[in-house]
Amino acid sequence: MSKEYQHIGLYGHNVGSLEFTQSGLSWKSSDSGVAAQSFASDKVESLGWSIFGRMGYLRVVMTDGTEHRLDGFPATEDAFTELKENVKSTFDKKLGKLKLSTAGSSFGVHELKNSRMTVSESVFNEDEENVAPGKEMMSFDLREVSQCVTPGNNRNEIEIQFHESDTLEKNSDQLVQIRFYVPPDPEVDPTDKTIETEAQELLSSIMSDENIKQTTGKAMAEFEESTFLYPRGRYSLDLFDTFMRMHGNKYDFKIKYSDISKLFLLDKSDEINSFFIIALEKPIRQGNQRYQHLVVQVSKEHGEMTLTLPDPNPYPDLDDTMSGKSSNMMAKVFKSITGKKVFVSGKFVSKYEKKCINCSHKANEGYLYPLEKQFIWLNKPPIVVRFDEIESVEFQRYGGGGGGSTRNFDLAISLKGSQSKEYIFSSIEKAEYKNLQEFISNKKVKIKNLKANESTRKPAYDEGDSDDEVVHMDDEDSEDDGDYGAVDAKRDEEPDSDDSDSDSDSDMSEGSDVREMRAKASGKRPSDGSSKPRPKKIKVAAASKKKGGKKKKKDPNAPKGAKGSYMYFSMDARPKFKEEDPTLSFGDLAKKISAAWKELSDENKVPFEEAAEEDKKRYNKEMENYNPPSSDSDSSSDSDSDSDSDSDSDGGKKKKKKKKKVSPKKVKDPNAPKAAKGSYMFFSMDARPKFKEEDPTLSFGDLAKKISAAWKEMDTEAKQPFEEQASADKERYKKETAEYEAMKAEAMAMLSSDSDSDGEGAAAGAGDDDSD
Incomplete structure (x- = not known):
């Protein structure tokens, strides 16, 4: 005879109904989309009853060690008696009462059995030497453990981390970490690292039971001791058929391929290494730190590796033995086994022919990679910004107050959405502006202050060959989401001659520095054929500029000009459109008003035309009574200015007006070291974002005031980190200045020696001409 209970919850699921049948227990969810759960009578090892709060709980332990918990029973003795009879008739087992500890004890004893860890209260015998388990304090299934480690250098603690469930409702709580302290043996020397502590012995027992480090089968590919920049350390990577293992000295992770969203292979600016990035759907965790992206630094050196592939081989792009650049081999193996695309650097090329731009985010320096569909900034932590997520970008501090006095500018990226999140990448060299601006414009990303930057662009130094063509990669290499395999194979088959050639043109090579310094000192372009000759600039006078050179001043007492019908319509429509959408810019607002005027019928335009006609009458009437001021002073000033320029003493040519001699502004060498920042500047870079x-509406001036006020309120201890950064930057500046002065002196010495030898050659040549 069956018995059914309603509103019974199953741990890990929602509420449903529980039924006792002849074959066992059957639980059905109230949600039709959730599968039913059944517990056969021959698979049930034991059942237990407990009361916690206002409900009764039924614990079902299976023969394989798994445990299921059902709640929602009435917390009465009658309910327990009825449930006891149903268990007896169905399973022929006794339903016992579980004694749970609610005293809040901190210490207890543990027991490991059937992949389950149980912690109970400590019960001492009469002599208080032997300890036995008492009431149960807690228990959990070790199969839910993701990893178990000893945190930091504490050998007497273990930290157990659990898999995070993505099926729970939003804002629900779940257990993700628990830490145990195991008292050390007083007879064991704590400084002896060769002897395992009791905590380490417990860790080994959990690891062997839960099989965190045990995997079935042999790995198909192994990358030993790979250098990780994020999280920092050395980890070995083992690739299996459905997951990969990432294990180090302390932490061990098992990552399913389904949890990997994207893979990236990006060239590092040093041309020696590459960055291989693994983007995860579910971040891994070390303590309280989450890691959404794993960044591996891989060498470009030629190497070989052996794979253990199954027979038949399901990966046609892989062979048992592979050779080529280490970075390319890693990308090819990951792409084939994981089934994920590998994104490579796009068509963007910096001024120095690199795939990235050196810049800073907050107080951290790193590399900004403009790809075909997103920006990637690499440091701690990595930042990925897709173009379709960007509301607008803005080039800040580019004009340098209209004089171009700064050598760097900032790139501010504002994201879409109500939060208006913003990333600011600072300290970008001005030489990178043109390529970066053209790249962003081609991606149809809105640039806020593009026209303002173009109008105020007055570089304070030679930015190099701005008219040179930008050298792009082949289409095959630049495709952001293309087939990496073809690119990879092509690179591996070709010899490394490109690398050697690029070294000779590197900006960091001694030869190119000396050539550039000599060319600047002599006023000539470098003769190594590395760049095109700069065309001569021809000054052309503006066609609209009059001979007088001075604009006639308008009389402030003159009547105000008449407004047209469109102007009256604009004055009426502007506040309405602005009220509908306060975010409209000046240009967008003007476009909307113009479109609305064009759609307006002739009948609806009549009120505005009448207003314009009335204003025109007003203007004509005021002009009748208006007497313009005398122009004697203006004519005299004009004649004085013309007297200097209308002289005909030079063959009819006019002399230019004499101007006050102004010393030319000293051009700063772009190769000079970057000036050291002060402690306040480092604080400002950290506090500004x-x-x-906190308040995206803050203007530039209000933001500066808040930063200044916060700096003044800080005590000496709080300012210490920024003082240290400033001190380190000052030492960097001293060192670079010394190297720069030495290089400059050497270049000038070489230039002097070359000019002396050229003079002797010229004299010899003159003698030969005379003798002939």
């Missing part, structure tokens, strides 16, 4: 995130 925080204040901007």
Whole structure:
């Protein structure tokens, strides 16, 4: 005879109904989309009853060690008696009462059995030497453990981390980590690292039971001791058929390929290494730190590796033995086994023919990679910004106050959405502006202040060959989401001659520095054929400029000009459109008003035309009574200015007006070391994005005031980190200045020696001409 209970919850699921049948227990969810759960009578090892709070709980332990918990029973003795009879008739087992500890004890004893860890209260015998388990404090299934480690250098603690469930409702709580302290043996020397502590013995027992480090089968590919930049350390990577293992000295992770969203292979600017990035759907965790992206630094050196592939081989792009650049081999193996695309650098090329731009985010320096569909910034932590997520970008501090006095500019990226999140990448060299601006424009990303930057662009130094063509990669290499395999194979088959050639043209090579310094000192372009000759600039006078050179001043007492019908319509429509959408810019607002005027019928335009006609009458009437001021002073000033320029003493040519001699502004060498930042500047770089995130409406001046006020309120201890950064930057500046002066002196010495030898050659040549 069956018995059914309603509103019974199953741990890990929602509420449903529980039924006792002849074959066992059957639980059905109230949600039709959730599969039913059944517990056969021959698979049930034991059942237990407990009361916690206002409900009764039924614990079902299976023969394989798994445990299921059912709640929602009435917390009465009658309910327990009825449930006891049903268990007896169905399973022929006794339903016992579980004694749970609610005293809040901190210490207890543990027991490991059937992949389950149980912690109970400590019960001492009469002599208080032997300890026995008492009431149960907690228990959990070790199969839910993701990893178990000893945190930091504490050998007497273990930290157990659990898999995070993505099926729970939003804002629900779940257990993700628990830490145990195991008292050390007083007879064991704590400084002896060769002897395992009791905590380490417990860790070994859990690891062997849960099989975190045990995997079935042999790995198909192994990358030993790979250098990880994020998280920092050395980890070995083992690739299996459905997951990969990432294990180091302390932490061990098992990552399913289904949890990998993207893979990236990006060239590092040093041309020696590459960055291989693994983007995860579910971040891994070390303590309280989450890691959404794994960044591996891989060498470009030629190497070989052996794979253990199954027979038949399901990966046609892989062979048992592979050779080529280490970075390319890693990308090819990951692409084939994981089934994920590998994104490579796009068509963007910096001024120095690199695939990235050196810049800073907050107080951290790193590399910004403009790809075909997103920006990637590499440091701690990595930042990925897709173009379709960008609301607008803005080039900040580019004009340098209209004089171009700064050598760097900032790139501010504002994201879409109500939060208006913003990333600011600072300290970008001005030489990178043109390529970066053209790249962003081609991606149809909105640039806020493009026209303002173009109008105020007055570089304070030679930015190099701005008219040179930008050298792009082949289409095959530049495809952001193309087939990496073809690119990879092509690179591996070709010899490394490109690398050697690029070394000779590197900006960091001694030869190119000396050639550039000599060319600047002599006023000539470098003769190594590395760049095109700069065309001569021809000054052309503006066609609209009059001979007088001075604009006639308008009389402030003159009547105000008459407004047209469109102007009256604009004055009426502008506040309405602005009220509908306050975010409209000046240009967008003007476009909307113009479109609305064009759609307006002739009948609806009549009120505005009448207003314009009335204003025109007003203007004509005021002009009748208006007497313009005398122009004697203006004519005299004009004649004085013309007297200097209308002289005909030089064959009819006019002399230019004499101007006050102004000493030319000293051009700063772009190769000179970057000036050292002060402690306040480092604090400002760190605090600015925080204040901007708190209140995006802050203007530049208000933001500066808040930063200044916060700096003044800080004590000496709080300022210490920024003082240290400033001190380190000052030492960097001293070192670079010394190297720069030495290089400059050497270049000038070489130039002097070359000019002396050229003079002797010229004299010898003159003698030969005379003798002939």
